[in-house]
Amino acid sequence: MTTAPGPPPAVGTPRPFRDRGAALGFIVACQRDPATGTAFLGEEPAGVEAELEGLAQPWLSTLRAVTEGGRLRAAIAVEWDEEPSMAWLQGPWGPAAAVREHGPALVRAAAGQVPPGIERLEMCGHVANTAMADLARRLGWSATEVSLAMVVDAAEAARWPVPEPPPGVSVRLAVPADRPGLARLHEPEFGQAYATVDQLLTRHRTVVAEDGAGTLLGYAAGRIQDDGQAYVDFTAVAPEARRGGVGRSVVTALVRQLLAEGSPGHVHLTVRESRTAARSLYRSLGMRQDAALRGYRGPRPAPAGSGRLGRA
Template sequence: MTSQLPAVIERSTVIAAVEHRGMADLAVRLGWSPTEVNHVLIADFETINAWTSTETARLRSMTPEDVADLGPIHDLEFPKTYYSAGDLASRSSRGEQIVLIAERDDGSFAGYIAGQIQPDGDGYIDFLAVSPSARRTGIGMGLVVAMCQQLVSRSSTQRVCLTVQDGRAPARRLYESLGFRYDASIVGFESMVPLVTR
């Protein structure tokens, strides 16, 4: 199957539960590099429905003009990720992605969140980042609440999932304070070339 991938695909990632020793052993034998452990968190309709709006900034949908502000923080927080800031703008304009921008009172960029409905019907939060000067002001929580309310209203499973890196303790605390529950811990194993020669 990987022979059908576009040539721009330069690396492959296989994801497994942390406790899956067979996959870890295979990865070592094949020379695949492990990624940081991520934790899968889930919030269901009842949890999300109990939240009240916590907007501490003006929220609006992303426009192509936001790439200049969103791009630097997106690249810093999520290097080598699957969507660039430009991709998010394009996907948002086509209705494939929900991207909300938080602005301060003076109209300056304060942060963003991106989410989508996955093929299985779950809502999924792809990215959340708040400008360093706007952290610990409630903007992150406001973005999460607004995104989850939009996603759960469109989700056929009435739940929202996300993954958060093990080293992002402040983000984990935020999600847990809102009632997201732990589901699993996963790790990726990366190959810098496709798994099968084209």
């Protein structure tokens, strides 16, 4: 006895898409346009592929796509980390009209793969990606402050002079005993970020500045990413130690560590637009603005058919 096949998926329903070459070509094409790309993947084919391969979950397994006539029209992927209890959407990719039409369904399809207990989701794109901004608004998600992506050639960074730390301050690599001091610096600045304090000590190269009493005054953390480039991911300085050279000392020391670990072509970082002092520091080091980015954060979207796009 045979079982009658179920009804075919509705037109426009996001489904798994396993043609790796076609998916990569579509994603790279979207990444090359700020209006359709997502943040932090880059735009060169090799770099985009390396970043996708470095996601916590296999990107092709989480990819969900809407096709038309066998061709990709819009797509999304997702990764998650249970330690900060967050998930990050990669995409949605596609022309603005396709994202506006299929974006909510794509987000639901991506979120449906995230393990129970992870309720915070985030996506990020160029400020020119108005379709992503509109999707976030429809989901009821909040927008972050604009962050500026900055970059400098590694060869230029290698020539940065090593600054003399402020009097009584020493700069060194972080050790596990620094966890309480790092938490005091990291959590007020980056409590919603993708790395916990523990991960600063295990997944990142972290440099700290401390005074003669052993109090941490600032830190910088980063790593060589999957695309082979150096990234300064987090920097914070205690309010009482700002504008005294601590930030320059830890950033310079961290970048020297990263350059010694690999052979990156560039050093990257992002800084919130309102952080004028930090931006001035990075410009003084020869860094230039590469892009303006905005993130969007919110809870899992409500299931299809609930009558709501998002939930409070």
